[in-house]
Amino acid sequence: MLLRDATLVDVAGIRGGDLRVADGRIEGVGDLEPGGDEAVVDLRGRTVLPGLVDAHVHFSLSGERTVGDVVGMSDAELALVEARNARKTLEAGVTGARVMGARDVDVHVRDRIATGDIPGPQTVANCRSITATGGHGHHLGREITGDDDARRAVREQAARGADFIKFMVTGGVTTPGxxxxxxxxxxxxxxxxxxEAHRRGLHTATHAHGTDGVKAAVAAGVDTVEHGTLLDDEAIDMLVSEDVTLVPTLSAPHHIVRNVDAVTEEDRTQTEAVxxxxxxxxxxxxxxxxRVAGGTDAGTPFNMHGANAxxxxxxSEHGLEPFDAIVAMTATAAEAVGxxxxxxxxxxxxxxxLVLESDPTEDVTALHDPxxxxxxxxxxxxxDVRTKRALADASDDH
Ligand SMILES: [Zn+2]
Known part of the structure; x- marks a missing residue:
């Protein structure tokens, strides 16, 4: 089918044009003429952009105030919750996601999305995030002590089908103690x-709040730094010189700060301070x-799936131009997470x-309701019922 006369927005820029879609892929972009029996959808006045890519979500968490509720679930319950959160994520316009795993469930959710058994974004997943014994996220993670155990933990994840390895180089806001x-x-x-991850062709992501943790991870060759909450100038220089991607997850503290009455006292004190x-x-x-890639940390306290945009x-409110913020959560995120x-x-x-009724580079809230x-x-x-019907009819005819 041919999508005609849209405003096209992606890393290449903002321009008018047409898109040809065939067999689930983009086949052409630019000034295109319809084929003889090709279905045409007029998108004049509409903006088309790639689906969002969320570089950091937790399908296992659903915005609970603590992870205690999740820790008590069986793997079967957890898989059902994850399937629901994957669907919500897709419906919000996120068509690609890197999912931070809990136990070993997420790789199965990823695979069932890929086979079409459940709806969700195209997903890269790990299994259990690696943490120090008793450290941040240990309830759902893989606790390690010592460098041999660290290598063993990576090999376990690789054997279970992880696409990447996440580790907790610092403590966290939501783990007491x-x-x-x-x-x-x-x-x-x-x-x-x-x-060990790089030997197996897996990229690495580190949860890191404190600046010394960021430096330790960057010095070791980490690929993405998550949160980067307390960066000093030296850490920022290292991110630039070592070509490491920062996933700032600004949504996470935003929601905790706005729900301070409801979270635990320790969460509140730590979050406001940082x-x-x-x-x-x-x-x-x-x-x-x-280099910045967009990731929400969706699933953390009050940070709901579906609000990813x-x-x-x-x-865009705290440093990036709107266009650059969109690129951060599309092209840059996709590349960073593989x-x-x-x-x-x-x-x-x-x-x-995504087909939007207005241009998100003029008002990024246009992304909230694709x-x-x-x-x-x-x-x-x-x-947008009318455009949905036109596109559904055209893709049936293809
Ligand atoms: Zn997270």
Missing amino acids: SDPGAVALTDAEVEAIVD YERHLDSFRRAVDAGV AEVRFM LDGQGTLDPGTHADL GVVLKAGAVVAGG
């Missing part, structure tokens, strides 16, 4: 995790030219698209 500012793993452990410094770290990283707004064929309108990529969400060229969600 862990200190977000302190480094939780030894240099030898961090080096072993990154080295929120302003987090925003300041993000601004300075952007000014220094750090708000991360684009937060990034989702090939996602995040751009290039021919050959998946026809995972008119149509397409995955592999098929309509899967959206509130």
